[in-house]
Amino acid sequence: MGRIAYVNGRFVPQAEAMVSIEDRGYQFADAVYEVWALFGGKLADPEGHFARLERSLSELSIAMPMSRKALTLVLKEAVRRNRVREGLVYLQVSRGVAKRDHPFPTTPVRPAVVITVSAVDRAASETRAAKGVGVVTTPETRWGRCDIKTVGLLPNVLAKQKAREAGSVEAWFVDELGFVTEGGSSNAWIVDADGRVRTRDTNANILRGVTRLSLLDVIREAGLEVEERPFTPADALAAKEAFITGAGTLVLPVVAVDGKPVGEGTPGPVATRLRRLYIEQARSTAI
Numbered sequence: 628m629g630r631i632a633y634v635n636g637r638f639v640p641q642a643e644a645m646v647s648i649e650d651r652g653y654q655f656a657d658a659v660y661e662v663w664a665l666f667g668g669k670l671a672d673p674e675g676h677f678a679r680l681e682r683s684l685s686e687l688s689i690a691m692p693m694s695r696k697a698l699t700l701v702l703k704e705a706v707r708r709n710r711v712r713e714g715l716v717y718l719q720v721s722r723g724v725a726k727r728d729h730p731f732p733t734t735p736v737r738p739a740v741v742i743t744v745s746a747v748d749r750a751a752s753e754t755r756a757a758k759g760v761g762v763v764t765t766p767e768t769r770w771g772r773c774d775i776k777t778v779g780l781l782p783n784v785l786a787k788q789k790a791r792e793a794g795s796v797e798a799w800f801v802d803e804l805g806f807v808t809e810g811g812s813s814n815a816w817i818v819d820a821d822g823r824v825r826t827r828d829t830n831a832n833i834l835r836g837v838t839r840l841s842l843l844d845v846i847r848e849a850g851l852e853v854e855e856r857p858f859t860p861a862d863a864l865a866a867k868e869a870f871i872t873g874a875g876t877l878v879l880p881v882v883a884v885d886g887k888p889v890g891e892g893t894p895g896p897v898a899t900r901l902r903r904l905y906i907e908q909a910r911s912t913a914i
């Protein structure tokens with residue numbers, strides 16, 4: 628069965644789905660997006676993703692294209708039509724279509740909405756998590772508003788390509804003070820020598836990961852100590868464990884940084900446990 632996309636009010640075969648060449652998302656990256664993990668056909672961490680979508684849109688003065696309730700129905704209908712149970716839902720909202728001109732259109736335009744759904748092979752993801760992945764470091768080159776989830780992702784694209792060419796799956800951006808900000812499409816974590824779980828605070832120029840936020844609760848409920856404080860690549864190499872989080876990766880153990888092993892060079896017990904606990908929690912609260 629071919630995939631079905633939602634484009635501006637219509638469900639269409641994805642191969643035939645089209646947006647205007649004057650869509651401001653296409654010309655200026657004047658658009659935001661969200662990605663939900665799907666468990667059993669349901670949206671994971673719904674509240675966190677809707678809240679961040681509303682915030683990203685509001686920071687760019689783009690109107691919510693429809694109410695949260697209506698959007699939930701459309702997202703769920705997209706999932707149903709694609710018959711995907713385990714996967715990802717991608718939503719993009721651009722400012723809309725207008726004659727090319729940098730400032731906002733003077734006559735209001737309707738935000739343009741695109742939704743796609745893709746399947747994920749959870750068994751393959753578990754195999755990958757059981758092995759762990761490598762990350763590479765790369766200088767932070769992004770703009771100062773990484774808290775807004777915009778489609779302007781060229782530095783992330785280049786960083787992740789660098790990772791792929793090194794046989795790794797993620798790149799960690801490192802700021803001018805030598806601290807890891809976050810990954811190209813994930814948040815970065817370590818478990819330090821004292822067993823404390825650490826991730827960068829959100830006063831830094833990073834995306835406020837929804838998986839990150841949910842996992843903070845999971846960690847506290849599991850009785851582990853956690854602190855929101857920056858770390859360097861050297862801290863990661865001296866740590867017991869490292870991992871990344873995101874809607875695509877969930878909780879994924881990191882076993883090497885720039886080709887050097889973290890801890891034993893295999894997934895550690897904390898990351899492995901947190902992956903299981905997060906997935907259980909996300910499955911049971913998905914809508």
Ligand code: PDD
Pocket residue numbers: 662783809810811812813814834835836837838839872873874875
């Ligand atoms: N990326 N940091 C960046 C730069 C990201 O792009 C993402 C998510 C995250 C993790 O956020 P969350 O836990 O809300 O997924 C952190 C999505 C999955 C993507 O670009 O495909």
